[in-house]
Amino acid sequence: MNERILKLSSWMQEENIAVSFLTSTENIFYLSNFYSDPHERLLGLAVFQEKEPFLICPAMEKESVKEAGWEFDILAYSDIENPWELVEKAVKTRIKAFDKIAVEKEHLNVVRYEEILHRFSGTKIVSAEEKLRQLRMFKDADEIARLRKACALADYAIEAGCAEIREGKTELEILAAIEYELKKKGVQKMSFDTMVLTGANSASPHGVPGQTKVQKGDFILFDLGVVIDGYCSDITRTVAYGDIDDRKKEIYDIVLKSQLTAIEASRAGVSCADVDLTARNIIAGAGFGEYFTHRLGHGLGISVHEYPSITETNPLILEKGMFFTIEPGIYIPGTAGVRIEDDVLITDNGAEVLTKYPKELKIIS
Numbered sequence: 001m002n003e004r005i006l007k008l009s010s011w012m013q014e015e016n017i018a019v020s021f022l023t024s025t026e027n028i029f030y031l032s033n034f035y036s037d038p039h040e041r042l043l044g045l046a047v048f049q050e051k052e053p054f055l056i057c058p059a060m061e062k063e064s065v066k067e068a069g070w071e072f073d074i075l076a077y078s079d080i081e082n083p084w085e086l087v088e089k090a091v092k093t094r095i096k097a098f099d100k101i102a103v104e105k106e107h108l109n110v111v112r113y114e115e116i117l118h119r120f121s122g123t124k125i126v127s128a129e130e131k132l133r134q135l136r137m138f139k140d141a142d143e144i145a146r147l148r149k150a151c152a153l154a155d156y157a158i159e160a161g162c163a164e165i166r167e168g169k170t171e172l173e174i175l176a177a178i179e180y181e182l183k184k185k186g187v188q189k190m191s192f193d194t195m196v197l198t199g200a201n202s203a204s205p206h207g208v209p210g211q212t213k214v215q216k217g218d219f220i221l222f223d224l225g226v227v228i229d230g231y232c233s234d235i236t237r238t239v240a241y242g243d244i245d246d247r248k249k250e251i252y253d254i255v256l257k258s259q260l261t262a263i264e265a266s267r268a269g270v271s272c273a274d275v276d277l278t279a280r281n282i283i284a285g286a287g288f289g290e291y292f293t294h295r296l297g298h299g300l301g302i303s304v305h306e307y308p309s310i311t312e313t314n315p316l317i318l319e320k321g322m323f324f325t326i327e328p329g330i331y332i333p334g335t336a337g338v339r340i341e342d343d344v345l346i347t348d349n350g351a352e353v354l355t356k357y358p359k360e361l362k363i364i365s
């Protein structure tokens with residue numbers, strides 16, 4: 001049995017959970033190495049305390065499940081079969097009593113919830129999400145290798161974006177050039193919709209790229225990430241096109257200082273809150289506190305937002321193997337914004353920064 005499934009099983013024993021029935025693409029991938037978005041069809045993974053797990057998937061996916069290395073039962077169903085009948089039978093041949101069934105409450109839809117209640121009457125539905133978030137928070141060597149690749153390609157994407165900046169280019173033209181370059185390198189998927197924001201648009205932390213053209217004196221903010229072997233990177237760089245005014249330079253310097261100091265402070269034994277506050281206090285101390293409107297960072301891995309959450313109220317203590325972003329920003333509405341974001345890994349020797357694109361203010365002319 002793989003180590004990840006064993007960890008889930010031992011938690012189920014402690015909690016007296018008879019079966020965990022998981023249906024999210026991400027958690028199934030984490031436990032089985034099979035990655036698939038099944039759309040409306042059922043994809044499920046059942047884990048037991050002692051019995052062998054099984055995976056249920058559309059028939060056309062069966063070979064891919066084997067190719068992913070899944071060694072246990074595969075229940076493959078055609079489009080004219082009812083997959084829930086197969087699930088019920090497979091569960092009931094393995095166990096007789098199911099007081100508690102763990103599901104992903106934030107993911108499972110109501111139709112499926114009712115299906116489970118109906119077929120396993122008398123069971124109590126509990127949540128498996130928190131446990132899986134805890135497990136996924138610690139990255140093993142295989143995951144770290146994938147994350148390193150994803151980060152290196154994020155660096156390359158920033159380089160490609162900077163090379164494309166010229167007077168009059170639109171945000172969307174620059175975005176398309178970045179993704180074209182990445183596809184030539186074999187990147188199939190971005191971690192989220194790529195952001196290229198220029199001028200006043202850079203002041204919107206979740207802005208949407210459009211037809212705005214690059215002009216001299218503007219900041220251009222890139223926020224992007226790539227998915228490699230199922231794992232996400234997430235980087236932000238803000239660069240200047242032509243000479244920028246002193247106020248913009250000041251904002252840049254404060255964000256950079258905040259970011260570097262927070263990376264320095266990130267190590268095993270320090271709380272998430274302390275890391276956030278280290279960065280936040282520098283920005284607030286410079287008089288821009290009200291313009292830093294989000295948490296300092298977030299864990300990432302199979303999903304682009306995972307644990308740990310780096311907020312000023314999270315008492316969680318950092319430990320070796322945690323992987324998260326550090327991304328302070330200052331956003332002056334209607335004027336300009338700066339964010340600098342790296343992905344860091346907690347090691348025995350503090351935080352290792354896996355995204356490596358340079359951070360000193362870059363002025364493109």
Ligand code: MN
Pocket residue numbers: 223224234235236341
């Ligand atoms: Mn980002």
Ligand code: MN
Pocket residue numbers: 234298325327341
């Ligand atoms: Mn981020």
